[in-house]
Amino acid sequence: MVFDGSNLRFKIENNYSSNLxxxxxxxxxxxxxxxxxxxxxxxxxxxxxxxFYFDYDNYLRDYEYYKDVFSNSNIVIIDFExxxxxxEINEEFTLKxxxxxxxxxxxxxxxxxxxxxxxxxxxxxxxxxFVIIGKEKGAFHIGYNSLEKRxxxxxxxxxxxxxxxxxxxxxxxxxxxxxxxxNSLHSxxxxxxxxxxxKSLKLLLNLTAxxxxxxxxxxxxxxxxxxxxxxxxxxxxxLEKSIDTVSKQIVSFPLTFGATAFASYQVKDKPWILILIVxxxxxxxxxAFKVLSITDYNILCxxxxxxKEENExxxxxxxVYADFKEDFxxxxxxxxxxxxxxxxxxxxLSLLFLIxxxxxxxxxxxxxxxxxxxxxxxxTETINIIVKEKKHPKEN
Numbered sequence: 001m002v003f004d005g006s007n008l009r010f011k012i013e014n015n016y017s018s019n020l021x022x023x024x025x026x027x028x029x030x031x032x033x034x035x036x037x038x039x040x041x042x043x044x045x046x047x048x049x050x051x052f053y054f055d056y057d058n059y060l061r062d063y064e065y066y067k068d069v070f071s072n073s074n075i076v077i078i079d080f081e082x083x084x085x086x087x088e089i090n091e092e093f094t095l096k097x098x099x100x101x102x103x104x105x106x107x108x109x110x111x112x113x114x115x116x117x118x119x120x121x122x123x124x125x126x127x128x129x130f131v132i133i134g135k136e137k138g139a140f141h142i143g144y145n146s147l148e149k150r151x152x153x154x155x156x157x158x159x160x161x162x163x164x165x166x167x168x169x170x171x172x173x174x175x176x177x178x179x180x181x182x183n184s185l186h187s188x189x190x191x192x193x194x195x196x197x198x199k200s201l202k203l204l205l206n207l208t209a210x211x212x213x214x215x216x217x218x219x220x221x222x223x224x225x226x227x228x229x230x231x232x233x234x235x236x237x238x239l240e241k242s243i244d245t246v247s248k249q250i251v252s253f254p255l256t257f258g259a260t261a262f263a264s265y266q267v268k269d270k271p272w273i274l275i276l277i278v279x280x281x282x283x284x285x286x287x288a289f290k291v292l293s294i295t296d297y298n299i300l301c302x303x304x305x306x307x308k309e310e311n312e313x314x315x316x317x318x319x320v321y322a323d324f325k326e327d328f329x330x331x332x333x334x335x336x337x338x339x340x341x342x343x344x345x346x347x348x349l350s351l352l353f354l355i356x357x358x359x360x361x362x363x364x365x366x367x368x369x370x371x372x373x374x375x376x377x378x379x380t381e382t383i384n385i386i387v388k389e390k391k392h393p394k395e396n
Contacts, residue, residue: 005107007311022084026076049089050074059100060147063107070104102152105161106198110144112165119174133173134182144194152199160201167205168313176211180204239334240301278357281395284351290341299339
């Protein structure tokens with residue numbers, strides 16, 4: 001293989017037609033030379049987002065550059081046998097390219113395990129080892145080789161790596177996974193332990209899942225139920241307090257409105273007193289809104305707590321969650337109804353104030369004169385007027 005910085009010349013001894021077809025797919029300029037040699041001009045690549053590597057080692061060393069864009073990039077590797085390995089954008093796993101796909105999963109698994117403090121409390125970059133702590137055997141060293149060239153598997157290990165990541169939300173699962181690794185790999189050479197872990201990941205996950213399920217079913221159910229029953233009672237108590245607060249508001253609204261309206265009618269001929277009553281009712285409305293806002297905040301905090309509790313049980317104890325599903329439905333139903341009631345009360349409170357304000361404005365700008373008297377019509381034709389005549393003194 002000869003490379004002058006722009007042109008790459010090499011000889012294809014095996015699968016000539018297949019490799020030439022791959023080269024034609026990638027490059028614009030390909031010169032066929034004698035004795036099966038071809039020359040490729042790398043700057044004439046037809047494809048965008050493409051990484052070129054002159055051998056497999058070069059591909060391994062460049063991991064940090066393509067790890068975040070692996071799926072959305074073309075990878076071209078010309079190995080020591082002058083065979084072109086080509087991974088296209090969004091290409092799916094194939095047995096022929098298993099090493100290319102599984103290597104990036106191996107590195108992702110390595111980075112993931114090292115980054116989790118609850119799994120790896122200690123990491124030594126110089127010796128290329130990290131430590132996990134088992135319940136019974138204590139510290140256990142796991143060595144790794146970032147430039148691992150050995151075949152990991154003929155099967156795509158990505159689903160198992162993703163499954164492991166999703167299971168790491170369960171603290172108990174992490175501890176069981178560590179114990180399974182220690183029991184399974186204790187006789188493996190330290191420097192080969194991550195390779196063997198990755199190679200046997202499917203089996204290790206199955207063993208961990210069985211241990212974890214046994215733990216949940218045999219030991220954790222009563223503890224979880226007891227804990228949730230306490231939390232459930234707190235949730236219902238919080239809801240009852242909020243409902244009590246809202247109930248007081250429901251009772252006070254009509255009474256306050258009725259009393260204010262009556263007082264306003266009594267002083268309808270005194271605009272300045274009416275204005276004072278309007279201001280007082282405005283302040284009452286403001287305070288009532290503040291009380292309802294506190295209830296809103298309590299509901300928001302309660303929703304956050306309930307949602308967190310439900311997700312923890314659902315994600316951590318799936319089989320146990322079925323026993324509590326009905327309770328969560330009741331809690332969420334009460335929360336939704338309480339939210340709706342508070343919203344309705346806010347609208348009613350606003351409407352009552354607008355009605356009272358309109359009433360007050362009518363009274364202020366259309367006053368009724370206080371000295372205006374009602375007239376009574378009386379028919380005088382039927383009234384007999386008797387006049388008593390006075391006697392003259394001499395007539396006595």
